[in-house]
Amino acid sequence: MALLRSIAISSNKTITLAPSARALTTTTLPPLPYSYDALEPVISGEIMMLHHQKHHQTYVTNYNSALELLHTAMDKGDVSAVVGLQSAVKFNGGGHINHSIFWKNLRPVNAGGGEPPHKKLGWQIDTDFGSFNALISKMNAEGAALQGSGWVWLAFDKELKRLKVETTANQDPLVTKGATLVPLLGIDVWEHAYYLQYKNVKLEYLKNIWKVINWEYAGEVYEKEAQ
Amino acid sequence: MVLQLVMAPNWCGCGVASANSTKISTNAFKMSSNRFNFSKPYPGRAYRVTAYYSLTTPPYELDALEPYMSKRTVEIHWGKHHNEHVERLNKHLKTSAFYGHTLEEMVKATYNNGSPLVEFNDSSSVWSHDFFWESMQPNGGSMPKGGVLDQIEKDFGTFTNFKDEFTFAALSIFGPGWVWLYLKKNERKLAVAPTQNAISPLVWGDIPIIGLDMWEHAYYLDYKDDRSAYVNNFLDHLVSWHSVMVRMMRAEAFVNLGEPKIPVA
Numbered sequence: 179m180a181l182l183r184s185i186a187i188s189s190n191k192t193i194t195l196a197p198s199a200r201a202l203t204t205t206t207l208p209p210l211p212y213s214y215d216a217l218e219p220v221i222s223g224e225i226m227m228l229h230h231q232k233h234h235q236t237y238v239t240n241y242n243s244a245l246e247l248l249h250t251a252m253d254k255g256d257v258s259a260v261v262g263l264q265s266a267v268k269f270n271g272g273g274h275i276n277h278s279i280f281w282k283n284l285r286p287v288n289a290g291g292g293e294p295p296h297k298k299l300g301w302q303i304d305t306d307f308g309s310f311n312a313l314i315s316k317m318n319a320e321g322a323a324l325q326g327s328g329w330v331w332l333a334f335d336k337e338l339k340r341l342k343v344e345t346t347a348n349q350d351p352l353v354t355k356g357a358t359l360v361p362l363l364g365i366d367v368w369e370h371a372y373y374l375q376y377k378n379v380k381l382e383y384l385k386n387i388w389k390v391i392n393w394e395y396a397g398e399v400y401e402k403e404a405q
Numbered sequence: 406m407v408l409q410l411v412m413a414p415n416w417c418g419c420g421v422a423s424a425n426s427t428k429i430s431t432n433a434f435k436m437s438s439n440r441f442n443f444s445k446p447y448p449g450r451a452y453r454v455t456a457y458y459s460l461t462t463p464p465y466e467l468d469a470l471e472p473y474m475s476k477r478t479v480e481i482h483w484g485k486h487h488n489e490h491v492e493r494l495n496k497h498l499k500t501s502a503f504y505g506h507t508l509e510e511m512v513k514a515t516y517n518n519g520s521p522l523v524e525f526n527d528s529s530s531v532w533s534h535d536f537f538w539e540s541m542q543p544n545g546g547s548m549p550k551g552g553v554l555d556q557i558e559k560d561f562g563t564f565t566n567f568k569d570e571f572t573f574a575a576l577s578i579f580g581p582g583w584v585w586l587y588l589k590k591n592e593r594k595l596a597v598a599p600t601q602n603a604i605s606p607l608v609w610g611d612i613p614i615i616g617l618d619m620w621e622h623a624y625y626l627d628y629k630d631d632r633s634a635y636v637n638n639f640l641d642h643l644v645s646w647h648s649v650m651v652r653m654m655r656a657e658a659f660v661n662l663g664e665p666k667i668p669v670a
Contacts, residue, residue: 265579326581369620370625377626
């Protein structure tokens, strides 16, 4: 009997951690730093409300659910379930990350939205793209060319110490394109971000959004990472 | 399909267009109208007939699907999105090695087993959108009858089960995609599957029976973020069981479904 018992070895090893290490920290919808209609006429109040209260909230809700299921699966040692939940975590968690950045990237015109970057970020843009307008054109072109849903980013590569324009698909966060990339500016090119107002004319949305971009925030992130 | 008669350049590098062609392809050469007689092509010159795709029209008026799909949505979805894919596809075809394939062949070939070539997105989108308009009809929805209903009950248990599975699949898609009822050739049964972006069951060799566009542009103007209302209205009021019957009948030429036989009349 003892021989049989020693052969029947469990393939799962249970690791016991302190209770606090296994506590589940869910996430919440961050408030918008301005009112829903503050970005008009560039982005309508209706779009901002739906985008924040419905779409972003859904990512938050679904991320929290996925996290709880993941927690349970991890406790039970259910490897298939843990792996199976990765796409839900990536999609919804990514959606939360990306939109949280996006709200900070926008700013009403009367609070400085649209004012071009100065100082260090301005110089870095000139160095890496030739001119501010060249950067805008590049981001618009990449955003327009993106098939399906995704984001177009102005990224700072911490390792190479230079700026880069990147795109990601669906809700993939910028880090999926490079672990050393820091997002300075992200523009949502999912259809829900512009469709009610611009319909299929994505390029109009892209050309107009620069009027409400918060370059001050981008500059702060850049200066923090570039030192 | 639109047939254009394009004159291949003659040996001197200049060409002539026939008076019959409404579209003249001038990309390779310039013509001056006072040098050639346009009513009769030069004898002995080489002709090359080329054909490109045109935007097929939905089999109903643009407002016929109201109130479940507004005229505005159909106008933009068909007139802008679908049309743009047709134009881009034609642009690719001018230089593509896949010119001459049927649309279905091109979709499968350019999918390239998961590493899609540049023509895939537009060719698959054109095919899928043609299929989508024909998957709907005014006063659609409700229940299928006869052989179609029997096949659905055979493969899903009940009609409600099919609707639930179809809806669940539609809502499970991350990002843009489509949801399909399709016929699995090898297993000889119907199944439901969601796909990403422009992919359709054609790429894995099965036979699509119903296709529902789940890209945001398909429903956002009418339903905003309420995807389940869109899918429910599609199933209850828009889906064309007549089209399903016709497609199943055609599929029976390729797949032996045994009993029940989809009725011919």
